[in-house]
Amino acid sequence: MADPTPYFRNRYYFRLNLRRHEHLSTLGLALHGRTVLEVGAGIGDHTEYFLDRGCRVTATEGREDNVAFLAERYGDDDRVDVRRLDLDDPGDGWSGLADRWEVCYCYGVLYHLSRPAEALRLLAPLTSSMLLLETVCAYGDDESVNLWEESDARCSQSLRGTGCRPTRAWVWNRLGELFEHVYVPVTQPWHDEFQIDWTPRPGNQRLLGRGVFIASREPLTNPLLSPELVVQQRRG
Amino acid sequence: MSGSVTGLDAVFHSPEALRLNARRLEHLASLGLPVEGRRVLEVGAGIGDLSEFFLDRQCRVTVTDGRRENVAAAASALAHCRRAETGFLHLDSLPRQPAARHEIVFCYGVLHLLSKPAKAIEYMAAATTDCLLLECEVSFGEEPLSRNEPASVEGPAGPLSGGQCRPTRRWVFDRLAARLPHVYMPTTQPCHPHFPVDWRSEPETASPARAVFVASRWTITSDRLLSDLPSVQERFERPVPPTDRA
Numbered sequence: 001m002a003d004p005t006p007y008f009r010n011r012y013y014f015r016l017n018l019r020r021h022e023h024l025s026t027l028g029l030a031l032h033g034r035t036v037l038e039v040g041a042g043i044g045d046h047t048e049y050f051l052d053r054g055c056r057v058t059a060t061e062g063r064e065d066n067v068a069f070l071a072e073r074y075g076d077d078d079r080v081d082v083r084r085l086d087l088d089d090p091g092d093g094w095s096g097l098a099d100r101w102e103v104c105y106c107y108g109v110l111y112h113l114s115r116p117a118e119a120l121r122l123l124a125p126l127t128s129s130m131l132l133l134e135t136v137c138a139y140g141d142d143e144s145v146n147l148w149e150e151s152d153a154r155c156s157q158s159l160r161g162t163g164c165r166p167t168r169a170w171v172w173n174r175l176g177e178l179f180e181h182v183y184v185p186v187t188q189p190w191h192d193e194f195q196i197d198w199t200p201r202p203g204n205q206r207l208l209g210r211g212v213f214i215a216s217r218e219p220l221t222n223p224l225l226s227p228e229l230v231v232q233q234r235r236g
Numbered sequence: 237m238s239g240s241v242t243g244l245d246a247v248f249h250s251p252e253a254l255r256l257n258a259r260r261l262e263h264l265a266s267l268g269l270p271v272e273g274r275r276v277l278e279v280g281a282g283i284g285d286l287s288e289f290f291l292d293r294q295c296r297v298t299v300t301d302g303r304r305e306n307v308a309a310a311a312s313a314l315a316h317c318r319r320a321e322t323g324f325l326h327l328d329s330l331p332r333q334p335a336a337r338h339e340i341v342f343c344y345g346v347l348h349l350l351s352k353p354a355k356a357i358e359y360m361a362a363a364t365t366d367c368l369l370l371e372c373e374v375s376f377g378e379e380p381l382s383r384n385e386p387a388s389v390e391g392p393a394g395p396l397s398g399g400q401c402r403p404t405r406r407w408v409f410d411r412l413a414a415r416l417p418h419v420y421m422p423t424t425q426p427c428h429p430h431f432p433v434d435w436r437s438e439p440e441t442a443s444p445a446r447a448v449f450v451a452s453r454w455t456i457t458s459d460r461l462l463s464d465l466p467s468v469q470e471r472f473e474r475p476v477p478p479t480d481r482a
Contacts (some may be wrong), residue, residue, distance in 0.1 A: 014249070022265035133346050
């Protein structure tokens with residue numbers, strides 16, 4: 001088993017995770033006390049965000065190394081259920097599962113998948129309230145999934161060496177097919193990987209940025225969430 | 237230097253430390269204070285793990301600590317950022333006057349590690365042109381007391397002077413109010429067990445009790461801040477509109 005910690009315990013990830021969670025906190029979503037399905041949980045550094053809000057978390061990972069780490073870390077915590085879930089090849093155990101979670105948390109995962117549409121189709125019926133999604137996106141108005149070569153040797157990257165860099169329109173429309181309501185925050189985290197101007201310009205088709213999406217079963221009345229895929233965002 | 241970077245990482249980047257920092261900064265972000273682009277003096281910064289909260293918000297940050305090995309590690313970690321400068325500042329052995337004034341003084345997780353907290357508050361108040369953001373361990377109780385204690389933690393994140401203190405919230409509030417005209421406490425507490433929400437009686441658990449204070453030269457209009465000590469706070473959940481500065 002490889003030690004996954006160097007891939008997750010470094011200042012790049014510390015900073016990225018802090019800015020992500022500060023932003024998520026400012027959105028004021030009703031997350032306290034929920035049941036949460038966390039996918040691509042890595043070594044569980046995001047899991048505590050929900051545990052500290054009184055949630056019960058099913059923390060899932062595709063990599064055996066990370067699953068073993070999660071089991072060691074949370075084995076004695078009855079609020080956490082650790083399971084293996086390979087989103088590119090979930091097997092029969094997950095599709096058609098009767099279990100439901102109020103919140104599905106999918107931060108930093110989708111772009112590491114080679115079959116992101118199938119993953120969203122798997123997760124949607126498991127989600128009874130809202131799906132929180134953060135992913136790297138490509139610029140562009142079109143619906144492109146943009147498969148992308150990644151290193152499969154890194155515990156924080158794709159399992160099979162192929163990820164994707166979908167356009168925001170692709171993510172938006174896939175979520176819209178699966179959930180009654182889809183929003184993007186009007187704000188973006190205070191981190192330079194989160195673009196605030198998504199205007200397509202000549203020459204930036206290969207540019208990447210991170211975006212946050214909230215897909216919900218119920219309408220959300222929240223001035224920080226836009227029901228349209230806004231091109232201009234601000235920091236917040 | 238007595239502490240290697242690896243050794244410092246083990247202290248400052250332990251799972252417990254990372255968790256505490258995350259909950260603190262999520263809470264600070266939720267207060268909606270206008271910090272973007274400000275000049276910040278960070279005291280007791282350790283190896284600079286909280287500094288990027290301000291650097292990512294386009295602030296210029298003077299990152300200080302009372303241990304030279306921490307200052308060196310912070311300088312190395314933040315070398316890529318031109319808006320960060322590092323320096324040595326020992327909060328239990330302060331000069332009479334600050335060398336420079338900053339819009340914001342940021343003092344999280346430090347005051348209770350000092351043997352002379354009143355002097356430190358006096359210095360930090362003099363160093364700010366706008367506001368002082370302070371978080372520390374406190375004692376339960378209504379009286380304005382600060383109890384001195386022997387150091388309970390050693391190492392790069394522990395007290396510098398062999399002594400530490402556990403002031404009550406009232407003591408901190410009154411010391412701040414003696415130096416700055418407006419003192420506030422958040423209506424909310426971070427989502428972490430070190431931050432109690434009911435201050436009416438001391439719980440039986442041995443967990444530290446922490447509190448957040450905002451002291452300002454100006455009135456801050458925010459539905460997230462109270463101008464006195466609340467006996468009960470809540471966990472934050474709701475979105476907050478941008479804060480106006482009167």
